[in-house]
Amino acid sequence: MGLRILHKHRSLRLEKQQRLEDEARRSEYAQARIRAEVQRRKEAERERQRQVRREQEVREQEESARATQKAKEHSQRQQDAFKAQQKQEDRRMYQQWREMCDIIFTHPAQATRIPEPPNWPCGDIGCTVPRKLKACRHNLERFFSATGDIQLTLNEERLRWSPNRRVFAELENNGVKGAGGMATELFQVMGSLRSE
Numbered sequence: 467m468g469l470r471i472l473h474k475h476r477s478l479r480l481e482k483q484q485r486l487e488d489e490a491r492r493s494e495y496a497q498a499r500i501r502a503e504v505q506r507r508k509e510a511e512r513e514r515q516r517q518v519r520r521e522q523e524v525r526e527q528e529e530s531a532r533a534t535q536k537a538k539e540h541s542q543r544q545q546d547a548f549k550a551q552q553k554q555e556d557r558r559m560y561q562q563w564r565e566m567c568d569i570i571f572t573h574p575a576q577a578t579r580i581p582e583p584p585n586w587p588c589g590d591i592g593c594t595v596p597r598k599l600k601a602c603r604h605n606l607e608r609f610f611s612a613t614g615d616i617q618l619t620l621n622e623e624r625l626r627w628s629p630n631r632r633v634f635a636e637l638e639n640n641g642v643k644g645a646g647g648m649a650t651e652l653f654q655v656m657g658s659l660r661s662e
Contacts, residue, residue: 556584556608556609556612557613557614559584559609559612563581563583563584566581567581570637571626577637577640577642580637580645580648580649582601582648583605583606584605584609585601585605586601586605588604588605590602590604593605597651598644598647598648598651599648599651603655606652607659610659617660620656620660621660624653624657627653627656628649629646629649629650629653631649634646
C-alpha cells in the first residue's frame with residue numbers, strides 16, 4: 467500500500483508538473499500572441515503615419531505648385547500690362563515724332579534741328595557704335611512696331627526719309643547740320659528692317 471500511495475503521489479506530482487508546464491506553454495503562447503499583436507499594431511501605426519506624411523507631402527506639393535502657377539500667372543499679367551502700357555506710350559511718342567517731322571518737312575525754313583526717334587538703352591554691342599543717328603535698329607524696330615503695322619509704317623517712313631528728297635538739302639542750307647546724314651542712316655536702317 468505504501469507503494470501505491472507513493473506511486474499515486476508521484477503520479478499527482480507528475481500531473482501537477484505537466485499542468486504547470488502546459489500552463490507555462492499556454493502563457494508563453496499567449497504572451498507571444500500578445501507580442502505579435504502589439505508588433506502588428508505598432509507596424510500598422512507606423513504605416514498609417516507614413517501614409518499621413520505622404521498625403522501631407524502631396525498636399526504641400528500641390529499647394530506649392532498652385533502657388534507657383536498663381537505667381538507665374540500674376541507675373542505674366544503684370545508683364546502683359548506693362549507691355550501694353552509701353553506699347554501705348556511708344557505709339558504716343560511715335561505720333562509726336564511724326565507730327566514734329568511733318569512740321570519740318572512742310573516748313574523747312576523754320577527748322578532748327580531734326581527730331582530724333584527715341585533712344586532707349588539697348589544691350590546689343592553693335593548698337594553702341596557712335597553715329598549721327600542715336601537710336602539703334604532695335605529702338606527703331608520697337609518704335610515703328612508701336613503703330614501696329616510695322617511694314618506699312620516702314621514703307622511710309624522710308625519714302626519720307628529718302629535722302630534724295632529736296633527737303634534735306636533745304637534743311638542743310640538753313641543751318642540744320644547733319645540732316646542729310648541722319649536721313650541716310652534712317653533710310654538705310656528702315657530698309658534693313660523692311661527686308662527682314
